[in-house]
Amino acid sequence: MSRRALTLIVAGFLTLTLAVGGAMLPVPYVVLSPGPTENTLGDIKGKPVINVQGRETFATTGTLSLVTVAYQGGPGNRIGLLxxxxxxxxxxxxxxxxxxxxxxxxxxKEVEEQNTAEMAGSQDTATAAALNQLKVSIEDVVKVSSVDKGTPADGKLLPGDMIVAVDGTPTADPDSVVTAVQKHKPGDKIVFTVDGRSAKTDVPVVAAAAKDGKAVVGVRMGMSYKFPFKVDFSVGDVGGPSAGLMFSLGIYDKLTPGPLTGGKAIAGTGTMKPDGEVGPIGGIEQKMVGARKAGATIFLTPEQNCAAAVGAVPDGLRLVKVQTLDGAIKALDALRTGSGAVPACS
Known part of the structure; x- marks a missing residue:
């Protein structure tokens, strides 16, 4: 073999090696792809996605599917350039x-914990929106969102506990709980009255000292709601707040006679506020693809996402613009009956 031929072979091999190595080189990007869809009127592994207890429910048909985005990559698990x-x-x-x-x-870990907390919050808010739509009275409460490990409240106050009183004084909001705690000195016993367990319970906690010397127990709180009956969710490994609209519609459908969908395969997305306002979400393109792959023909789209959705809508998927829960229900009524206006993204 000539020296020139050998040189070309070696150079080609090195080029190929570098190309393969470059393709495998980790890069600081994340790939977003269509994730699974879940019918809020159906079951996951034998458990209802939405389970209402203590209130009459009605049989329904069709699907009201929430949609998700799957991701690949991230710190510690970066994707390759290829x-x-x-x-x-x-x-x-x-x-x-x-x-x-x-x-x-x-x-x-913090991002995943935040997504989990946002999902839990969206379920409470979606329930509040659905019950407000149905004119069912609900009560605002202070709810424990998390407890710091190693603090006095660890193992005593639990995520999901509703703090209804401190030392016998009713609580109005998280600030009122903080004020009640800081009336004490470190080492004092503070009695929290909590609801949301099998029965209303008094939980004594001995305060510790914060860096500024004030009393602290190590609990994080937010505003939530006390409902007149129980609504449980089972959604598997799904996080974030974007399923709020579909949760609200699923609850509303279960609590009202007749199928809201008219038997159609409907999917959608959108955050939800207690007053029924629908907010925008991320990953609209991937969510539409996932919905269509799951058989949906109608996609409920937050108004703020319409511009992006129109340019990427899959064939066979009709976009319905929504601004509020009430508007979404009216649009579904119009689709089911064939009468009335159905707002469209344009």
Whole structure:
């Protein structure tokens, strides 16, 4: 073999090696793709996605599916350059900078915990919106969102506890709980009256000292709601607040006679406020693809997401613009009966 031929072979081998190595090189991007859909009127592993106890429910048909976005990559599990390049050429996939999903000031665990907390919050808010729509009275309460490990409240106050009083004085909001705690000195016993367990319970906690010397127990709180009956959710490994609209519609459908869907396969997305306002979400393109793959023909789209959705809607999927829960219900009524206006994204 001539020296020139040998040189070309070696150079080609090195080029190929570098190309393969470059393709495997981790890059700080995340691939977003269509995730699973779940019918809020159905079951997951034998458990109802929405389970109402203590109130009459009605049989229904069709689907009201929440949609999700799956991700690949992130700190500690970065994708290779080749995976990112493939994503850039696939219209159903988005490749975004890592910090879009995982802010630099947060760990992966913290992001996942935040998503879990947002999902739990969206379920409470969706329930409140549905019951407000049905004119069912609900009560605002202070709810424990998390308890710091190693603090006095650890193992005593629990996430989901509703703090209805401190030392016998009713609580109006989280600030009132903080004020009641800080009336004490470190080492004092503070009695929290909590609801949301099998029965209303008094829980004594001995306060510790914060860095500023004030009394602290190590509990984080937010405003939530006390409902006149129980609504449980089973959604598997899904996080974030974007299923709020579909949760509210699922609850409303179960609590009202007749199928809201008219038997149609409907999917949608949108955050939900207690007053019924629907808010925008991320990943609309991937969510539409997931909905269509699951058989949906109608997609409830937050008004603020319409512009992006119109340019990427899959064939066979009709976009219905929604601004409020009431508006979504009226649009579904119009679709079912064939009469009335159905707002469209344009």
């Amino acid at each position: 995976t990112a390049l493939r994503g850039w050429f696939d219209s159903t996939i988005a490749v975004v900078p890592e910090e879009t999903i995982f802010p630099r000031e947060q760990s992966v």
